[in-house]
Amino acid sequence: MLPKNLPFLLLLFGFPAFVMAQNKPANYETKIIAHFKQQSFPDSGLSKENLYRDPMGRKLKVTISNKYIEFDTAQIILKNPYFSEKYEEAEEEKTVVKNFPKSYSVIYDNRLVSLFENGSFACFKLENFDPDQELANKLNTKKFRYHWIINGQLAGLAGKTIYVWNNNDWIKLKSKFPLKNRPILFEDDFYIVYSDCSGEWGGTAYFFQKSTGKTFFTESTCTNTVAKDENGYTLLANLGHGNGFVRIKAIPDPTKLTLAALDKIGQPVNGEALGYRDKSKGFEIKLDQWGFQVFSTFKYHGSTLYIVNLAELTFIAEINNERIELVNPLFFDGLYSHEPVTTTYAEYTLVNLDFYGIGLDREVALLLIKGNKIIKIDWNEYHKH
Numbered sequence: 120m121l122p123k124n125l126p127f128l129l130l131l132f133g134f135p136a137f138v139m140a141q142n143k144p145a146n147y148e149t150k151i152i153a154h155f156k157q158q159s160f161p162d163s164g165l166s167k168e169n170l171y172r173d174p175m176g177r178k179l180k181v182t183i184s185n186k187y188i189e190f191d192t193a194q195i196i197l198k199n200p201y202f203s204e205k206y207e208e209a210e211e212e213k214t215v216v217k218n219f220p221k222s223y224s225v226i227y228d229n230r231l232v233s234l235f236e237n238g239s240f241a242c243f244k245l246e247n248f249d250p251d252q253e254l255a256n257k258l259n260t261k262k263f264r265y266h267w268i269i270n271g272q273l274a275g276l277a278g279k280t281i282y283v284w285n286n287n288d289w290i291k292l293k294s295k296f297p298l299k300n301r302p303i304l305f306e307d308d309f310y311i312v313y314s315d316c317s318g319e320w321g322g323t324a325y326f327f328q329k330s331t332g333k334t335f336f337t338e339s340t341c342t343n344t345v346a347k348d349e350n351g352y353t354l355l356a357n358l359g360h361g362n363g364f365v366r367i368k369a370i371p372d373p374t375k376l377t378l379a380a381l382d383k384i385g386q387p388v389n390g391e392a393l394g395y396r397d398k399s400k401g402f403e404i405k406l407d408q409w410g411f412q413v414f415s416t417f418k419y420h421g422s423t424l425y426i427v428n429l430a431e432l433t434f435i436a437e438i439n440n441e442r443i444e445l446v447n448p449l450f451f452d453g454l455y456s457h458e459p460v461t462t463t464y465a466e467y468t469l470v471n472l473d474f475y476g477i478g479l480d481r482e483v484a485l486l487l488i489k490g491n492k493i494i495k496i497d498w499n500e501y502h503k504h
Contacts, residue, residue, distance in 0.1 A: 147448055147451075148167055148183055150448075150451065151170065151183060151432075151434075151445065151448060152165060152166065152167065152170065152183075154430070154432055155170045155171055155181075155430055155432075158430040158431060158432075159171075159172055159430075167182065167183045168182050168183075169181075169182070170182060170183065170445070171429065171430060173410060175410065177410065177441075178441045179408070179410060179411075179441050179443070180441055180442045180443065181429065181442075181443045181445070182442070182443070182444050182445065183444075183445050184436075184437065184444035184445055184446045186437075186444075186446060187446060187447065188419065188422075188424075188435065188446040188447050188491075189447075189491060190435070190447050190449070190491050190492070190493050191491055191492045191493070192449065192450060192492075192493045192494070192495070193492075193493075193494045193495070194450070194494065194495045194496075194497065194501070195248060195494060195495075195496055195497070196496075196497050196498075196499065196500060196501055197231075197243060197248065197496055197497070197498060197499075198498075198499055199218050199219070199220075199233075199235055199241065199498060199499055200235075200241050200250065201235045201236070201237050201239060201241070202218055202499065203217070203218060203236070206218045206236070212479070213479065216477075216478045216479050216481050217236040218235075218236070218498075218499055219478040219481035219482060219483055219498055219499075220233045220234055220235060220481060220482045220498070221234045221235060221236060221238075221263075221264065221265065221481070222234050222265045222266050222267075222300075222302065222482075223302045223460055223471040223482050224469070224471060224482060224485060225266065225267065225268045225273070225462070225469070226245070226268075226462075226464040226467055226469055227268060227273040227284075228254075228273075229244065229245050229246070230242045230243060230244060230245065230251055230254060231243040231245060231248075231485075231487075231496075232258075232266070232273060233482075234263055234265070234266045234275070237262075238261075238262030238263050238264065238277075239255070239259045239262070239263075240255050240258045240259055240263070240266070240275075241255055242254045242255045242258070245467070245487070248496075258273070258284065260289065261275070261277040261282070261289060262277060263275035263276060263277050264276045264277065264278075264300070265298075265299065265300050267298070267302070267303050268303070268306075268462075268464075269281075269283060269292065269294075269296065269303075269306070270283075270294070270306070272284060272285070274292060275289070276299060276300075277289075280292075281296055294329070295327075295329065295332050296311070297311060297313065297325070297327040297334065297384075298311075298313055301313050301314075301315070302460050302471070303462075304324075304342055304343075304344070304345045304460060304462075305345035305346075305347070305352070305462075307347060308329070309328065309329060309330070310326045310327060310328060310329065310352075310373060311326075311327040311329065312324065312325065312326055312327070312342075312345045312352070313325050313327070314339060314341060314342040315341075315385050315392070316340065316341030316342075316392075316458055317387065317391075317392050318341075318358065318360055319358070319360040319361075320387065320390060320391050320392055321338060321340050321391050321392030321394055321395055322338070322339055322340035322341035322342065322356065322358075322392050322394060323336050323337070323338065323339065323385075323392045323393045323394035324336065324337055324338075324339035324342045324345075324354055324356075324394065325379065325384065326352075326370075326373035326376065328373070328374070333378060334378070334379040334381070334384060335373045335374060335376040335377065335378055335379065336376060336377055336379045336384075336393060336394060336396075336397055337354075337368065337370065337376045337377070337394055337397040337399070337401070337402055338392065338394030338395050338397055339354045339356040339366070339368060339394060340356050340358050340364070340366070340392065340394070341356055341357065341358055341458060342354050342355070342356050343355055343356070343357050343413075343414060343415060343458070343459045343460055343461060344415055344416050344417075344460075344461040346416065350369065350371060351369060351370050351371035351372060352369070352370045352371075352373065353367060353368070353369050353370070353405070354366075354367070354368045354370065355367055355413060355415075355416050355425075356368065357412050357413050357414060357459075358412075359412055359455075359457060361409070362409060362410045362411075363409060363410060363411050363412040363428070363429075364408070364409040364412075365406060365407075365408050365409070365411065365412060365413045366404065366406060366407050366408075367404070367405040367406035367407075368402050368403070368404055368405065369402060369403045369404075369405050370401060370402045371401070371403075372401060373401070374401075375399055375400070375401030376397055376399050376401040376402070377396065377397040377398065377399050379393065406438065406440070408441070410429075411427060411428065411429040411443070412427070412428040412429070413425045413426065413427050413428070413438070414426045414427075414428060414433070414456055414459045414470070414472075415459060415461040415470045415486070416461065417461065417463070417468045417488060419491075422437065423437070424436070424437060424446065425437070425438050426449070426470070426486075427443060427445075428453070428454075428455060429443070431453045432448075432451075432452070432453060433449055433450070433452065433453055433454040433455065434447065434448050434449050435447040435448075435449050449493070450495065452503065453504070454472075454495075454504065455474060455504050456472040456473055456474055457473055457474065457475050457480075458473055458480065459471060459472050459473070466489055466490070467487060467488065467489050468486075468487075468488040468489075469485060469486070469487055469488075470485060470486035470487075470488070471485055472484040472485060472486065474502065474504045476504070477502055477504060478498075482498070483497070483498055483502055483504075484496060484497045484498065484502055484504075
């Protein structure tokens with residue numbers, strides 16, 4: 120039987136019938152306080168103004184904000200159209216994960232475009248998540264190994280050649296491009312920003328300068344979001360090792376960072392990430408905290424919001440130095456990702472989520488943010504992680 124409020128849900132989200140809606144719970148503050156108490160001690164005296172007592176005695180302040188931000192949230196499942204039972208039933212872990220996308224999904228022409236193990240694309244219309252088989256048929260004239268959005272165009276690696284889609288055919292990319300099997304974190308007219316991550320051994324953010332082919336680098340363990348404003352570039356880095364670690368680094372001019380030798384990019388130095396060899400003063404640390412994680416940051420009506428993971432709960436918050444103010448409980452669960460990537464496409468923000476225990480380093484889910492609507496998309500089945 121269909122839910123009585125189905126017409127309302129379809130009108131609200133424009134999503135198909137398997138969407139599950141979640142609006143502001145009337146007692147959400149009580150539930151949040153109860154959750155944090157459960158993570159410490161039931162009689163710990165935690166309150167709205169004091170949600171978290173740091174076991175290390177630091178000054179970290181976690182509160183429920185008085186400025187609750189209403190987000191309409193939903194969850195859906197998209198099926199890999201090339202789903203293979205032989206992968207699903209395999210004993211080898213690296214074979215099982217092949218039902219997940221080969222590279223992180225992108226948004227192109229108001230479609231979610233994903234690449235799967237057979238080298239073929241699947242395309243889904245963002246307004247209702249119906250498959251766009253017509254576009255997929257046009258794209259699938261080659262077998263691809265990876266894909267990106269480059270200069271606003273859909274691009275894919277086939278064999279050893281990168282092609283871009285000109286809305287009619289695949290043509291060879293003529294410009295310089297630094298990647299083969301990593302996602303783009305950010306691109307503008309001047310730079311392509313990407314990164315590598317070696318976990319507790321560090322991570323590196325790279326600024327590939329389009330005009331010269333030079334690459335500048337800095338430590339960033341491990342970059343998940345890059346933003347740009349009139350003051351330059353901002354890197355959000357996150358690591359789950361230990362109790363979690365977060366760093367926000369501002370870079371006014373990437374050419375003031377250390378120049379990378381081409382044969383050193385992506386290579387460790389004495390067991391550590393190359394990023395630690397950046398001895399420049401071309402950056403400013405805006406936030407440097409441990410004990411929690413931040414998977415993403417995005418703009419909302421002029422505010423900078425963060426997707427925070429703390430005490431086995433993932434929520435949306437504002438961060439001001441040592442103060443975390445929870446503004447929305449998101450899905451009220453422990454949503455987790457090891458190496459997420461956030462990309463902004465005009466009115467959409469897309470957060471690619473991996474989870475090692477489900478798909479190793481492959482994308483197993485996504486968050487799609489548009490205005491005050493957030494939808495979690497799981498591949499093939501619902502993943503509670």
